[in-house]
Amino acid sequence: MRPLTLHLNNFGPFLKEVIDFNNVKDNQLFLISGKTGSGKTMVFDAIVYALFGEASTKDRKESDLRSHFADSKTPMIVEFEFKLRDHIFKIVRQGAFIKEGNKNKTLGQLAIYQYEDDEFNLRESKINTGNQFIRDLLGVNAEQFRQLFILPQGEFKRFLLSKSSEKQEILRTLFNSQRFEEIQKHLSNDVKEVREQIEKRFSILENNWRDIETFNDETLTEYKIINARQTNRIVEVLPEFKEKARKIQQELKEKKNVHKNEVILAENDLNYNLKLEEALTKLKEKQQQYEQLLLDDDEIKKKIKLLNEIYEVRPLANLLESKETLSLKKEKAIKDIEEKEKAINIITKKAHENKKQLEKYLQSSExxxxxxxxxxxxxxxxxxxIKYQDAYHQRETITSAYKTLEEKIKTQKQQLDAITEKLNQRKPDYKKVELLNSQIFNLNNEIKELKQNELKKIEFKSLQKRKKQQLEDIEKFHIQLQQLDDKYHDIDKTNMDLNNKKDIIAKVQSALNSGDTCPICGNEVHSIEEHLDFDELTERHQQLSIIEEQRSDIKEKKIKSESELNHLNEQIEKISQKELNNTNYHELEKRIDYKHEEKQNLEKENEEINQLKEQLQKDEQSYHTLELDMKNKQHTLRENDITINDFEHNTDFDNVAKFVKVYESNLEKIKEYDNIIYKLEQNILNNNHQLSIEGNSKAYIESSLKELKNELENMNLKIDEEMARIGFTQFAQVQETIVKVADKDKIEAEINTYNKEKQSLKLVISQLSEETKNKKLQDSQHLKEVHQQKQQTLDKVATELSQHEYKIDFNQKKINEINTIIEKLEKELKAQQEVFQLAEILSGKNDQKLTLENYVLIHYLERILAQANQRLALMTGQRYQLTRREQISQGYSGLEIDVFDSHSNQSRHISSLSGGETFQASLALALGLSEVVQQESGGIALDSMFVDEGFGTLDQETLETALDTLLSLKSTGRMVGIISHVSELKQRIPLILEVSTEQYQSTTQFKRQ
Structure with a gap:
């Protein structure tokens, strides 16, 4: 980021000021100079305020930035225009304030513009989104910007001498190390969750252990006293609970079996008596059913006779059905033989054609x-x-490029020779430039003194003129006073004291009559009339008052003029007449112009020499690159030639595309020929296979036809024989009898049903008679009561056993859960042990007593110190190096800084450095911090830096070294601005931003020396 212009309205001592940083131009290093309190640091405040709404240091608040002399109705506005990379932005920020006459505060405003298409276009107009836009644009926040862009008064010294905890706050803001603390907290929370999970498991384990049944056993009851967290002990005693439960279960099972057997015996007696009772009842019923069934015996005999007749004609009917079936099969076989003969003829013809085509193709196989x-x-x-095609292509391309390279090498060699000749072993002369700078500085000082004398001469004339004017004014005031005194004396002052007694006199007159005694003088009142003109008295009194006011005003003006005259006399006496006569600076200006010209020519020559050296180095590198490229192309050409020769020798082609086309054509012809041969051979095999199948099928059908004919002849003989046996002479007689066959199943079913029912009743009666023979029937009710008593006793024992088995299952479930929980606990404790240790290590419970975040901050601090030591070593003549104190302590340890003194070969506290040495260390540390933050912030475009104060503590040599350090920043392309009162800096820095103050208002101006 590079500042372009800064407009300040009511900001600090600047009521309306414009600072144009375009004046810096090529002079990257410039000095900001002015009296103490003139507002130099406010320039920094304005830049930071425009960007972030804050001052350049944390100590100043926004309300402190507004000018105390600003119009109460006018806002504080800062307009900052800057260039970032190739884009130009403008920020206009207005501060919040309370207008005169208002109670509520007028809110602040923010507008951000970007220069595009020859105009500024609005990008953001809200404060919150605008602030975020700026942070995203710059890539830094306000704290990081202060460390990178502005090194405020005392800020970097404070960082150098600060404690670990203070550095931690600064570094964590710059490097966003809070994320490591979040990682630590996240891990701690995870560990906390795991610990809570383990505690929950122990709680469940305790509940399960408490719920286990002891079966009223004293030993098991004593075991329950064991703490659930003694998991090993619990695992040891759990088998005893299972063993005790098993023994009680075994006893109950044996008791249940005894009662069960008794129940079975009683149940058997009851069932036996009930069955006997049921059998006697059933025997009586079956005997009655059997006697009723014998009444249908004659009807069944008639149906048996009809069934015998039907059975006689049934074989003949079956023979006739078989004959019909054989006749149908014979007709189908004859038809199938005809179809097979047709198919054989067709297949034979196809096989002949395929053989003929195969012979034709085999003749063209060569x-x-x-x-x-x-x-x-x-x-x-x-x-x-593709490889060979690329070889042809590369040969052409590389051959052409090779010729081009030869021309480039030739041209490059000529350029090298020309630059070497032009350089002619010249070297830049910087010492002479420094000498000219010193001479120019001295001449500027002389000119400045002479110009100051000229200004004093002008001021002297102005003072003389103002003195003359004051003398005239005093004489004029004296005459006016004399005139007023004369007018004052001319006014009649008689009865003036009665002017304010008008009301009293009127009251006295109203109370008296003619002849009354006057209460004032005691004489007789002869008449009551007006003796005084009160209006005339009032007018004279007003004239006197006006004269008094005029005299007082003129006296005051006269006193002021006399005071101003005394002040002018004092100023005139301070001016030396010698200085007024010595004002001729034009000859010195000519000399300084000559020196400037000589310096510019010398700088131009130095720049030309440097450019020639850089160009020579670049050209030599280019020449070496071209030579290397030519060797590579020669090697590639040789490889391509070998590849191409191998291709052309074996393929007889010099064109890859033509070869591929011919190759693929031949490949297609071979494939097509092989496919045709394969298909013809397969067709012939298929034809032969089909002929074999059809021939076998025809022979089988012919054999079947012959067998069918023989079967039909035998069937006719059997039919004739059967008809003769039965006595039928015609088929009509056979058909009539066959019609009755339809009722055969019904008649047969009725006969079978009758016989089965009869036989079943006889069998049941026989069985029941045998079962009840010689058996005595007992009282069933008594037997039921005995069985019920036995069953109740068994149920009671069974219930007791069931309850015990439930307790066993309950215990087993709890034991399984306990074993599972103990197993999980052992695994979790083993698996999480390392996580627990890691959480403790990251939280600072380690040998170094460092948290993860502090460890990261130490890494960044060591990088900062490494960068800082490169400059500090140069500034201190390799004497001092900043080191990190590695003493272990609680809290945010490891961020304290010591200084290593190579003269004593040991480290000492940073506060032991002198004021100048402290400034050197602070400056080096600030620059190191700036570089590391810039590296970590993703390539911030940092084209400017400002340094506030500190140079006054340095001696001449150290000042030169510190200035060289800042000049090295200039060489990197940065604009570097320095605030300082040190006069030596004015000799080294030709461009000065002069901040001048006149009472309550300051102005700025760029000056070149």
């Missing part, structure tokens, strides 16, 4: 074999065709 040999021979070249 040409195809030639193609095949060529393809196999050139397959490698075809697969790498």
């Amino acid at each position: 040409a195809i074999e030639d193609f095949r040999k060529y393809v196999e021979k050139c397959k490698l070249f075809y697969d790498k065709a």
Whole structure:
């Protein structure tokens, strides 16, 4: 970022001021000079305020920046225009203030513009979004900007001497190290969650351990006293709970089995008696059913006779159905034989045609074999065709480039020779430039003194003129006073004291009559009438008052004039007559112009020499690069020639595209020929296979037809024999009998049902008679009561066993959960042990007592010290180096800075440095900090830097060294501005921003020496 212009309205001592930084131009280093309190630092404040709404130091508030002499109705406005990379931006920020007559504060405003298309376009107009836009644009916040762009008065010394905790706050802001603290907190929270999870598991473990059943056993009850966190002890005693439960379960099972057997015996007796009772009842019912069934016996005999007749005709009917089926099969076989013969003829014809085509293609195989040999021979070249195509292309390209390189090398060699001849072993003369600067500085001082004398001469004349005017004014005031005194004496002052007694006199007159005694003088009142003209008295009194006021005003003016005259006399006496006569500076201006011209010519020559050296170095590097490129191209050409010769020798082609086309054409012909041969051979095999299948199929059908004919002849003989056996002479007789066959199943079902039911009843009656034979029936109710008593006893034991088994299952579930929890706890404690240790280490519980964030900040601090020591070593003649104190302590340790003194070969406290040495260390540290922050902030475009105060503590040699350090920043392209009262700096820095103050207002002006 490079400042361009700065407009200040009501800002500090600047009521309306414009600072144009374009005056800096090529003089990158300039001095900001002025009296103490003139407002030099306010220039920094204005830049920081425009960008971030803050001052250049934390000590100043926004309300402190507004001018105390500003119009109460006019706002404080800062307009800052700057260049960032290749873009120009303008920021207009108005401060909040309370207008005269208002109670509420007028809010601040912010507008951000970007210069595009020859005009400024608005980008942001709101304060919050605008502030964020600026931070994103610059890539830094206000704190980082202060460290990078502005090194305020005392700020970098404060950082050097600050404690670890104070440095920690500054560094964490600059490097955003809070994210490491967040990592530490996140890990701590994770560990806390894991610990809570483990505690929850222990809580569940305690609950499960508390819930385990002891079965009223004293030993198990004593075990329950064990603390649940003694997991190893719990694992040892858990098997005893299971063993005790198993023994009680076994006892209950044995008791249950005894009662179960008793229940079974009682149940058997009851069931036996009930079955006997049921059997006797059922026997009586079945005997009655059997007697009822015997009444249908005659009807069943008739149906049996009809069924026998139907069975006689059934075989003949089956023979007739079989004959019909054989006849249909015979007709189908004859039709199938005819279709097979047609198919055989078609296949035979196709096979003949395929054989004929195959013989034709085999006769032309010699040409195809030639193609095949060529393809196999050139397959490698075809697969790498792109490589050979590139070789042809590269040969042409590189050959052309090679010729171009030869011309470039020749031209480059000529340029080298020309620059070497032009340089002619010349070297830049900087010492002479410094001498001319010193001479110019001295001449400027002399001219400045003479110009000051000239200004004093003008001032002397002005004083004389003002003195004359004051004398005239005093004489004029004296005459006016004399005139007023005369007028004052001419006015009649008789009865003037009665002017304010008018009311009293009127009251006395109203109370008296003629002949009354006067209460004032005691004489008789002869008449009551007006003796005084009160209006005339009032007029004279007013004239006297006016004269008094005029006299007082003129006296005051006369006193002021006399006081001013005395002041002018004092100023005139201070001016030396010798200085008034010595004002001729034109000859010195001619001499300084000559020196400037001589300096410019010398600087121009030095610049020309430097440019020639740089150009010579660049040209030599270019020449070396061209030579290396030419060697590479020669090597590539040789490789391409070998590749191309190999291709042309084997393929007989000098064009890769033509070769590929011919190769692919041959490959396609081979593929097409092989496909045709393969298809014809497959067709012939398929034809032969189909002929074989169709022939076998025809022979099988013919054999089947012959068998069908024989079966039909045998079937006719069987039909004739069956009809003769039954006694039928005609088929009509057979058909009539067959019609009755439809009722056969129904009749047969009725007969079977009757026989089955009869046989079943006989069997059941027989069985029931056998079961009840010689058996005595008991009282079933009594047997039920005995069984119920036995069952209740069994249920009670079973319930007790069930409850115990529930307790066993409950215990087993709890034991399983306890084992699972203990196993998880062991795994979690083992797995999380390292995480717990890491969390403690990152939180500062380590040998170095460093948190993660502090460890990172130490890394950044060491980088800063490394950068700072490069400059500090130069400024102190390699004597001092800044080091980090490695003493271990609690809190944010490790950020204290000591200084290593190479003269004593040991480190000592930073506060032991002198004022000048402290400034050197502070400046080096500030520049180191600036560079590291710039590196870490993603390439901030930092084209400017301002340094406030501190040079007054340095001796001449140290001042030169510090100034050289700042000049090195200038050589990097930065604009460097320095605030200082040190006069030696004015000799070294030709461009000065002079801040002048006149009572309550300051102005600025760029001056060149």
